[in-house]
Amino acid sequence: MKFFLFILLCTIILLLAESGCQYTTFSHGKETYEKHCAPCHMSDGKGLENVIPNIKSSQVLTDHPEKLACIIRTGIQDSIWSGKEWIPKEMPGFKEKEISDIDLTNLINYLLESWNPDPTYFSRQEIQSQLGLCH
Amino acid sequence: MKIEIVFCCFITLFLCSCKEPPLPVLGEIEIKDGDTIYHKIAHWNFLNQDSTSISEPSFRGLIYIVDFFFTSCPTICPKVKKNMKWLYDQTHQYPNVKYVSFTIDPERDHVLKLRQYAKDLNVSSDRWHFLTGNRDSIYSIADDYFSIATVDKDAPGGFDHSGKIILVDPNGRVRSFCDGTDSEACEQFLKDIERLMKE
Numbered sequence: 001m002k003f004f005l006f007i008l009l010c011t012i013i014l015l016l017a018e019s020g021c022q023y024t025t026f027s028h029g030k031e032t033y034e035k036h037c038a039p040c041h042m043s044d045g046k047g048l049e050n051v052i053p054n055i056k057s058s059q060v061l062t063d064h065p066e067k068l069a070c071i072i073r074t075g076i077q078d079s080i081w082s083g084k085e086w087i088p089k090e091m092p093g094f095k096e097k098e099i100s101d102i103d104l105t106n107l108i109n110y111l112l113e114s115w116n117p118d119p120t121y122f123s124r125q126e127i128q129s130q131l132g133l134c135h
Numbered sequence: 136m137k138i139e140i141v142f143c144c145f146i147t148l149f150l151c152s153c154k155e156p157p158l159p160v161l162g163e164i165e166i167k168d169g170d171t172i173y174h175k176i177a178h179w180n181f182l183n184q185d186s187t188s189i190s191e192p193s194f195r196g197l198i199y200i201v202d203f204f205f206t207s208c209p210t211i212c213p214k215v216k217k218n219m220k221w222l223y224d225q226t227h228q229y230p231n232v233k234y235v236s237f238t239i240d241p242e243r244d245h246v247l248k249l250r251q252y253a254k255d256l257n258v259s260s261d262r263w264h265f266l267t268g269n270r271d272s273i274y275s276i277a278d279d280y281f282s283i284a285t286v287d288k289d290a291p292g293g294f295d296h297s298g299k300i301i302l303v304d305p306n307g308r309v310r311s312f313c314d315g316t317d318s319e320a321c322e323q324f325l326k327d328i329e330r331l332m333k334e
Contacts, residue, residue: 040213048213049220050255087251092209 029110032103036094045115056115065116068108069127070134072099101128157334158302158310158327161281176279176307181237181268184249185260189235191307198331199233201301202315203277203284205240206252210291211298215315216256219300223258225325231305232328234263237276239284239294241267281309302327304334 034043037055041047045055060067075093079086099107105127112119122130162174180190202219204212219234226232238244244252249265256263266273277284280301287295300321302311310331313324 039210042214042217048217049257051216051252052213084247087248090207 025106026110026113028103029106029108029113032099032107033110036099037107040091045111055111058115061111061116062118065108065112065120065122066130068111069104069122069130072104072107073131074134101131104131155330155333158304158331160304161309161311173308176303176309177276179272179276181266181273182246183260183264183266184246184253186246187260189264189266194233194235194303194305195307196305197231197233198229198305198328199235199303200328201235201237201280201282201303202299203237203239203273203280203282203296205238205292205294205296206244206248207240208292208294211316215298215300218315218318218321220256220258221318222300222321222325222328223263226328227262229332232262232332234258236263236265237273237284238265238267239270239273239277239296240292241270241273281312300324302331304331 040052041055042052047054055061060071071091073093073095076089076091078089081087094104102124105122105124108127109119109121112121160173164174165172176191178191180188183189200219200222202215204215206212216236219236223234238249244265244267246267249267253260253263253265274284277296280299280303282299282301283295283297285295286293298315299312300315301309302324304310311324311327313320313327315321
C-alpha cells in the first residue's frame with residue numbers, strides 16, 4: 001500500500017513538473033506577439049491581404065533575421081505612390097517601455113521558431129548588439 | 136392508401152411550420168396613428184474611394200453591411216476587416232449584398248488613401264464602398280447604426296470605436312449585428328444575411 005502511494009505521489013510530482021515546463025521562452029514570446037503584433041498581423045501571421053504584410057512569407061524572417069530587432073523597435077516608415085500622391089504605409093515601432101529587450105528577444109525567437117523553417121535563435125546580448133546598430 | 140396521404144400531409148405541414156421566422160427589426164418601435172414605425176437610418180451622403188457621391192437612399196432595395204474603422208487603427212480594425220472580407224468573399228454570388236465602411240478618421244483617410252486601402256484589400260467599389268466626409272456627420276451616423284465612434288486621445292490610434300458589423304435590410308432598417316473581431320460570430324452573421332435574403 002505504501003509503495004502504491006509512493007508511486008502515485010511521484011506521478012503527481014512528475015505531471016506538475018511537466019506542466020510547469022510548458023512555460024518556455026517561446027510561450028513568453030507568443031504572449032508578446034499576441035499583445036502587440038497579432039492585432040494587425042493576426043495570430044496566424046498571415047496579415048490582411050496587401051494591407052498588412054504576411055509575416056510568415058517575409059524575406060526578413062528567413063534571409064535577414066538580424067534586422068528584426070530594429071524593425072520592431074523603430075518601426076517602418078514607408079510610403080507608396082498612388083498615382084497622385086505618396087500614401088504612407090507604416091508600422092509603428094515599440095519602445096523599450098512597451099517591449100523590453102528580454103521580451104523582444106523572446107518575441108523574435110518565437111517568430112523564428114514559428115515561421116522560419118531553419119531557425120537560428122538569438123541571445124539577449126545579440127539582440128542588444130543589433131539594436132545598437134539601428135538607424 | 137388513406138393513411139399514406141394523411142402521413143404525407145402531416146410531413147408537409149411539419150416542414151412548412153419549420154420555416155425560420157424573420158429577423159427582428161432592431162431599435163425603438165413607435166406606434167403612430169395605429170401604424171408601427173421602426174427605427175430607420177437617417178439619410179447621409181459621403182464620398183467613396185472613387186470620389187463618387189454615395190447616399191443612403193441609394194441602398195433601398197439592397198442589403199448592406201456596415202462597419203466603422205480607420206486605416207491607421209492599431210487595434211481591432213484589421214481583425215474586423217479580415218472578417219468583413221471573409222463575408223464579402225462568401226457573398227460574392229449575391230449582387231444585391233453591398234458593403235459600406237465609414238472612416239472615423241476622415242482628416243487622414245481621404246479619398247486617395249481609401250482607394251489605396253480598397254485596392255490593397257482586393258475589393259471592388261461595385262460592392263464595397265469606403266466612405267469619407269464630415270467627421271461630425273459620420274459620428275452622428277454611427278449612433279443610427281447602434282455603433283460607437285468618438286475621438287479619444289487616450290485610446291490607441293486616438294479614436295474609440297466599436298468593432299460591430301451591422302446588417303441593414305432593403306428598407307434601411309438594422310436587422311442584425313455581430314462582433315467583427317469574433318470569427319465564429321461572423322459565421323453566424325452570414326446565416327443572418329442569408330436568412331434576410333429569403334424574406
